[in-house]
Each structure stands twice: as C-alpha cells, then as structure tokens.
Amino acid sequence: MSHAAVSPVLVIHGGAGVIKRDMTPAREQAVRAAMTQALQNGYAELKAGKPALDAVAAALTVLEDDPNFNAGKGAVFTHDGRNELDAAIMDGYTLRAGAVAGVRRVKNPILLARAVMEHSPHVMLSGDGAEAFAQEQGFTLVDPAYFRTEERWQQLQKALKEDAAKQPHADVETARHFGTVGAVALDAQGHLAAGTSTGGMTDKRWGRIGDSPIIGAGTYANSGCAVSGTGWGEFYIRTVAAHEICMKVTQMRVPLKRAAAEVINQEIPSMGGNGGAIALDAEGHISIPFNTDGMYRGWIGADGVPHVALYGDEDDGTTEIPEPAPADSVAQP
Secondary structure (H helix, E strand, C coil), rough: CCCCCCCCEEEEEEEECCCHHHHHHHHHHHHHHHHHHHHHHHHHHHCCCCCHHHHHHHHHHHHHHHCCCCCCCCCCCCCCCCEEEEEEEECCCCCCCCCEHHHHHHHCHHHHHHHHHCCCCCCCEEHHHHHHHHHHCCCCCCCCHHCCCCHHHHHHHHHHHHHHHCCCCCCCCHHHHCEEEEEEEEEECCCEEEEEECCCCCCCCCCCCCCCCCCCCCCEEECCCEEEEEHHHHHHHHHCHHHHHHHHHCCCCCCHHHHHHHHHHHHHHHHHCEEEEEEEEECCEEEEECCCCCEEEEECCCCCCCEEEEEECCCHHHHHHHCCCCCCHHCCC
C-alpha cells in the first residue's frame, strides 16, 4: 500500500466512564489542559519527522505525570494499598512490542515498556524483574509514595468498607474498572504505533493484570491499524479486542469505524463488559467508540489544532474527518 503524502495524526484517550456530575470546573479544566498538552507534545514529534513511537511515548508521559489520570502519578491503589502499574507499546511497522506489568517504582512505565521492546529479547517483564531491568537501563526508580494521591487513597478506603460490608462498589470507576491512558499515532512515513498505560483497577487483588499491557487485548498495532483500549480489562482480554479490530480492518477490509464499533459497542457489551477505544488506520481515519457516559479523548491532525472532548454528548470533531472508502473499493496492498 502506498503511503505517499501521509498527514501525521495522533489520537489519545484518558479513560472511559467519565461522569459529568462528578467533574468540578477546576478538574475539568485541568483534564482538558493535560489532554491538550499531551496532543501538542506528541504532535511536535510527528511534525519533526519522528516515528509514531516517539509521538505515542511523548503524549503518554504527559498523562502519566498528571495526577488526574489513572496512570503513573495518580494511579489507583490495590486492595493491599499499593500502586501497581502496567504499560505496553507496539510498533505497527515492525510488529515489535514491549510491555511491563505490576511495577511499583517506575515513574513512566510507557518508557520502560519501550525499553523492553528495544533493549531486551522479551516482550513483557513484570514486577521486581522489570524494575531490575529498568535499573540496568539507567532508569531512576522513585519512591512508591510518588504515585500516591489523596483522592485515590480515599477511593480505596471507600472500596474496602464496601468489601467489608459485602456491598457492591458504589463508585462507577471502581465498580467498572475504568481508568487508562492511551495513544495511537500515524507518522509521515505512513507507519502506525499504539501505547497504553494504567494503574489498573481500585481494590484489585492477587497481582491482577488487565488488558493494557497485553499485546492484542488493550494494545495493538500493525501496518494498517493501531488501537488502544480503555474499560473493563477482563473483557478486552477475552475478546482480544485491539487485535480483533485490526484484523477486521486489515484482513477483512472492514472500514475502521465499523470494525471498532462492532467490537467495542457490540461484542464486549454482549458479554457484560463496557468501555471504549481509540483506533487509527494507515489513511488517517479515526474511530473513538465508547459505550459509557463519557471518555476522555482527543486528536490532532493536519491543521495542528488539538481537539479534546470528555462527555458522551460532546462533539469530539471526528465527524469532520472523511469516512473510509467502502471495503470493496479499497485497493489491495
């Protein structure tokens, strides 16, 4: 497939399950500012001719460093009162990938995931081994207290009380396991990349790992499609959601928006799960399906203008982008 005259595109998410009534004006302003900064930082890499991987990493480090997101600083707490972080990154051009799971002292897990991809013979490292690798690679490990925020700590305390009373979790984010950041990018060479980072779910136990660091479940990219998911991870694992969307696009020639909607808004809900995703194809078509009240989401393309939306009834600007051609009219590679 020819990739002549490709306009770089970056799409990001900051988690599904946004509830409008729970957002203070100050919180909303902070979230929008961080999303905008992430888009600008990532797009600057693309405009400079850097690969999609660089854009994904640049965008996600902004969100990992911002306490308003469940990734890096501001990650949720496990049942045992710890922050355990997961991340993955994938290069669609080479199908190389790297992931880390259950790390507790790595400031930017997405950067460690990339180091696993580029400087180890493995795809996924976890826990103490991942942190030992980080030290070998020159990463400075932080005190676990760095990740703590009072809001996340109180969310855990509430969840623990509900556990003790054998009550269902009242907080939507806790009950439905929302909270992830992700990015997908298309660079000037026509190459795609995807990345996802998360603190997992509040009150998770037994070293639980969700879909975010699992290649094909919450994160996937190939030559024609890139996806990052956010939602109830167990269902994204069971459906291999990100890979399934990309297989529909690249093998079955299904238009991106339809492919993403079939998996996110039909297959996963039919099994009892929910959430959202961001998807991007090699022609720059964007899809941002979600089946929750809202999803932190944004994109930036040829005009260099960041588009950010939070709520379900808010226009995210993707209607301005032309629809993909019908499957039977797409030239075969």
